[in-house]
Amino acid sequence: xxxxxxNNTRHELDFSWRYANGDRESPLNFGLLRTGDVRDHxxxxxxxxxxxxxxxxxxxxxxxxxxxxxxDVTYQVRIDIDSEISLSTDNPSTDFSSxxxxxxxxxxxxxxxxxxxxDSSGKGALVKANVRKGHYAIVVEGRSKGDMGDFKxxxxxxxxxxATAIFAQIxxxxxxxxxx
Amino acid sequence: MNLLNVIKNFKMxxxxxxxxxxxxxxxxxxxxxxxxxxxxxxxYYNMEARFVRAAGMISLEKGNSEPTYIATIANNTDLMxxxxxxxxxNARQKEAVxxxxxxxxxxxxxxxxxxxxxxxxxxxxxxxxxxxxWEDDGxxxxxxxxGIDDNANREFGSLHLPIYLTVPRAG
Numbered sequence: 001x002x003x004x005x006x007n008n009t010r011h012e013l014d015f016s017w018r019y020a021n022g023d024r025e026s027p028l029n030f031g032l033l034r035t036g037d038v039r040d041h042x043x044x045x046x047x048x049x050x051x052x053x054x055x056x057x058x059x060x061x062x063x064x065x066x067x068x069x070x071x072d073v074t075y076q077v078r079i080d081i082d083s084e085i086s087l088s089t090d091n092p093s094t095d096f097s098s099x100x101x102x103x104x105x106x107x108x109x110x111x112x113x114x115x116x117x118x119d120s121s122g123k124g125a126l127v128k129a130n131v132r133k134g135h136y137a138i139v140v141e142g143r144s145k146g147d148m149g150d151f152k153x154x155x156x157x158x159x160x161x162x163a164t165a166i167f168a169q170i171x172x173x174x175x176x177x178x179x180x
Numbered sequence: 181m182n183l184l185n186v187i188k189n190f191k192m193x194x195x196x197x198x199x200x201x202x203x204x205x206x207x208x209x210x211x212x213x214x215x216x217x218x219x220x221x222x223x224y225y226n227m228e229a230r231f232v233r234a235a236g237m238i239s240l241e242k243g244n245s246e247p248t249y250i251a252t253i254a255n256n257t258d259l260m261x262x263x264x265x266x267x268x269x270n271a272r273q274k275e276a277v278x279x280x281x282x283x284x285x286x287x288x289x290x291x292x293x294x295x296x297x298x299x300x301x302x303x304x305x306x307x308x309x310x311x312x313x314w315e316d317d318g319x320x321x322x323x324x325x326x327g328i329d330d331n332a333n334r335e336f337g338s339l340h341l342p343i344y345l346t347v348p349r350a351g
Contacts (some may be wrong), residue, residue, distance in 0.1 A: 007333035008239030012232040020224035053298040071250045
């Protein structure tokens with residue numbers, strides 16, 4: 001909310017914004033993710049405010065098997081070598097019950113197959129999966145219809161055989177000390 | 181002897197300089213990694229501004245006041261505040277929202293939450309806004325000085341959204 005004063009009067013403006021991309025048809029794009037890379041993005045999956053234009057919020061664009069009815073945000077990533085990737089919203093920036101889906105895409109960004117979904121009960125969600133070279137969509141959505149808020153998605157790729165130790169090391173350096 | 185010392189000192193200083201330069205170089209490279217865009221196409225924004233409400237009497241009006249506001253926004257392409265409204269007398273304002281109410285107190289007027297416009301796929305993440313207010317004494321209510329209007333004043337500026345908001349605000 002923006003307050004200001006002119007002419008001995010006050011007025012109140014409200015501003016809303018979102019990243020223009022992040023819908024199923026126009027994902028936010030992490031680009032090429034090489035082993036050892038760590039990427040993150042802070043975003044939200046909220047609907048547009050009451051009375052505001054629909055383009056100011058996200059909607060439920062993935063439905064059917066494996067997906068819920070909550071608003072979702074879609075990211076895209078390209079992997080150039082067989083890797084183990086970790087996708088996580090389990091951090092203090094995430095303030096709603098979230099889940100993550102990993103989806104295999106074709107070269108043109110069209111759905112090829114469902115890879116894996118998160119299995120968690122708290123606000124944060126985690127997916128770890130061995131993936132082949134290719135294009136993938138990462139979908140962050142609420143666990144139940146109406147679950148929405150802010151989140152931080154962290155994406156890590158590591159060589160398949162070294163995954164567990166490297167994930168731990170990267171997360172430790174990312175957050176510093178141990179988190180609860 | 182002195183000359184040798186000078187040469188030795190110069191060499192040592194040069195080595196230190198090299199180390200410092202290398203250190204700065206590594207720091208810069210490291211910072212580039214940290215500051216590099218995490219998402220390639222995040223620099224496009226959908227934005228909307230809405231006029232919510234206004235309050236108070238226009239300062240020159242002694243009795244009942246009819247404060248009138250017109251406001252508009254535009255995509256900010258030069259990152260500088262821009263005048264968007266025509267403040268000349270009798271000027272019709274295209275695509276500006278008009279807000280009016282009658283009051284004899286400094287209380288808030290009604291909430292209208294009216295859209296000033298939607299900007300899709302902005303590349304600057306910045307909105308220009310311009311608001312003009314006056315006290316209306318007759319004539320066309322939303323047209324400045326078509327009648328006997330008082331005390332027009334304005335505010336104009338820019339709002340650079342993602343600079344100070346780290347999380348999108350859609351609710």
